[in-house]
Amino acid sequence: MKNITDIKVVLFDKKAPDNEITAKLHGLKELTFIGYDDEKDLEGKIRELQNKGRRSKEVLILKEFLGRFFQHCPGSPGVICCNYRVINTCFNCFYNCAYCFLNSYLNAFGVVQFTNTENIFKEIDAFLDGADRELIYRIGSGEFTDSLMMDEVSGIGKKLIERYSARPNVMIELKTKSDNIGHLLQIKNMGNAVLAWSLSTERNVSEYEMDSATVYARINAARKACDAGYNLAFHFDPIIIYDRWEDDYKNLIGELFAGIDPGKVVWISMGCFRYSPGFKDVIRNKFPDEDMTAQEMFPGIDGKFRYLKNKRVDIYKKMKGYINCFTEKPFLYLCMESGDVWETVFNRRYSSSEMLEKDFSAHLKKNFTLEGNIK
Numbered sequence: 001m002k003n004i005t006d007i008k009v010v011l012f013d014k015k016a017p018d019n020e021i022t023a024k025l026h027g028l029k030e031l032t033f034i035g036y037d038d039e040k041d042l043e044g045k046i047r048e049l050q051n052k053g054r055r056s057k058e059v060l061i062l063k064e065f066l067g068r069f070f071q072h073c074p075g076s077p078g079v080i081c082c083n084y085r086v087i088n089t090c091f092n093c094f095y096n097c098a099y100c101f102l103n104s105y106l107n108a109f110g111v112v113q114f115t116n117t118e119n120i121f122k123e124i125d126a127f128l129d130g131a132d133r134e135l136i137y138r139i140g141s142g143e144f145t146d147s148l149m150m151d152e153v154s155g156i157g158k159k160l161i162e163r164y165s166a167r168p169n170v171m172i173e174l175k176t177k178s179d180n181i182g183h184l185l186q187i188k189n190m191g192n193a194v195l196a197w198s199l200s201t202e203r204n205v206s207e208y209e210m211d212s213a214t215v216y217a218r219i220n221a222a223r224k225a226c227d228a229g230y231n232l233a234f235h236f237d238p239i240i241i242y243d244r245w246e247d248d249y250k251n252l253i254g255e256l257f258a259g260i261d262p263g264k265v266v267w268i269s270m271g272c273f274r275y276s277p278g279f280k281d282v283i284r285n286k287f288p289d290e291d292m293t294a295q296e297m298f299p300g301i302d303g304k305f306r307y308l309k310n311k312r313v314d315i316y317k318k319m320k321g322y323i324n325c326f327t328e329k330p331f332l333y334l335c336m337e338s339g340d341v342w343e344t345v346f347n348r349r350y351s352s353s354e355m356l357e358k359d360f361s362a363h364l365k366k367n368f369t370l371e372g373n374i375k
């Protein structure tokens, strides 16, 4: 698994004051620090590094973020979304997943860590001030990066967990393909925080999730998080099928529940592999040997290519069956699927994302004791 020690060069804004992140980076060995004056100078420095053969994921760019840190998950048009809230802490990641939509940002270079992250808390606080007290807000940072790949350096996970630990209607989710949780295990006030892992079969991880932790390392980390008292969540997304996918996913789920308390798992998502038009060429170009896109796939209501509907329904029903052998307590949900797929798999009809969000909140309140005292 790659980690912060695989970074070779740090590009930093000469005008920005030193902060916690730069202080920790200065404590690491064998890092070259290069200052830049402004955006144009940064572009020039990046070109120089590219000309010297530096690879994108060896370069960490420390930069102020001028956009919104906190937002609604963009979802996809025409499908039911769970109304997740996302936090932008970083752009790009150390790992190299063949299906990652970040591959379509062809000119992006480097892993960009935002430095003005104190604004995250201002934006979340302002949102929560006017929020619906009846809903449980699931907020996470793993949209454009991996939440934990360098969290021991960025320190963002710990701050998020502690700051919202007293809020009964907030569940901070840190989602990862790493086993980098050592720095979070001693936190006393973890409130309703959720440590979450994306899971796939050993075959898919070795073929399509290069440089991430093995699936066994992830499960082992989940056991430690469970023992430390964290809520857990798992994301079978993307589910990628191949000849013996049923046996492999069934065994994976058995392996997972062999070592954790199923009662601590608050939610599990499922989403079949999908891609936007044009992305197939990007994947084929970067990963010529991949066979993910070799299956029969058709564009859906949002224009994304997916397995045929009957196939997806079959996959979700089987996965649901494997999970329900161990527990029915977590909220099991689909990512980016239409109302009719929902209805066929779960016998529940959602006509809007708001309906799903309400149902999700009600399930969490009914089945889990949520910590916190701010009413």
Ligand code: SF4
Pocket: 092, 093, 094, 095, 096, 097, 099, 100, 101, 102, 143, 144, 145, 146, 177
């Ligand atoms: S871990 Fe997530 S962000 Fe990183 S490469 Fe894989 S899919 Fe992309």
